[in-house]
Amino acid sequence: MKKMYTALLILSSFSIIFSCNDLKENPFGVYSFNSEKQGKIIFHRILIDKNYLIETQYSQDPNSFILTRGGFYKSNDNNIFNVSFEFNSNFENDQLKIMTIIKDKSWKYISKSKKTLDGKWLMGGRVTEEGERRRDLNKPRKTMKFLLDGYFQWTAFNTETFKFSGSGGGLYEIEEEDYIEKIEFFSRDNSKVGIKLKFNFVQKSDDWYHKGFSSKGNPMHEIWTKRK
Numbered sequence: 001m002k003k004m005y006t007a008l009l010i011l012s013s014f015s016i017i018f019s020c021n022d023l024k025e026n027p028f029g030v031y032s033f034n035s036e037k038q039g040k041i042i043f044h045r046i047l048i049d050k051n052y053l054i055e056t057q058y059s060q061d062p063n064s065f066i067l068t069r070g071g072f073y074k075s076n077d078n079n080i081f082n083v084s085f086e087f088n089s090n091f092e093n094d095q096l097k098i099m100t101i102i103k104d105k106s107w108k109y110i111s112k113s114k115k116t117l118d119g120k121w122l123m124g125g126r127v128t129e130e131g132e133r134r135r136d137l138n139k140p141r142k143t144m145k146f147l148l149d150g151y152f153q154w155t156a157f158n159t160e161t162f163k164f165s166g167s168g169g170g171l172y173e174i175e176e177e178d179y180i181e182k183i184e185f186f187s188r189d190n191s192k193v194g195i196k197l198k199f200n201f202v203q204k205s206d207d208w209y210h211k212g213f214s215s216k217g218n219p220m221h222e223i224w225t226k227r228k
Contacts, residue, residue, distance in 0.1 A: 027078030112150030
């Protein structure tokens with residue numbers, strides 16, 4: 001089913017409303033729906049928790065990242081989401097900073113089981129031979145990883161300039177001390193779609209220590225800090 005879009009001018013920004021039907025069950029979690037453009041199927045993935053929403057669009061055959069956008073939202077009924085973006089990979093083209101998204105019945109609930117690492121995490125630093133090197137999490141340049149119900153997405157962005165630096169996401173699993181990602185979209189390199197990355201993880205209070213190899217094969221030992 002094709003999606004209906006209506007553009008509205010709001011405070012010099014734009015709001016896009018998706019065709020609405022009442023869908024109040026499972027307000028939080030992971031959803032998907034498909035649209036079509038010039039004969040090509042576009043997959044839409046939406047991650048929603050109690051205050052944050054991300055929508056990502058990508059296609060397959062061949063694999064292609066299209067866009068991602070996300071931010072904090074307000075909602076009176078967990079059905080209509082007024083989102084103020086922190087990032088929008090398509091900002092140079094559409095200038096969108098505000099979007100109103102309304103669920104419809106084409107949205108499919110695809111959440112898997114809850115996991116211990118579910119939440120929003122900011123890149124807090126790295127572990128080096130000299131010890132831990134921490135980042136200032138209050139600066140506008142951020143890398144955030146959103147884990148929710150078996151799905152993950154990381155995004156690098158600047159909240160002041162709206163500069164988008166990359167994003168990737170897909171499925172994740174936890175097996176004892178291993179954290180495993182399967183990439184389903186990747187803005188920097190579509191050829192990485194389908195690969196699995198395994199990391200050792202240790203959670204210490206609000207810090208998640210993440211050790212393994214990047215998609216390029218480079219060693220990494222990162223510190224992710226729970227976003228408040």
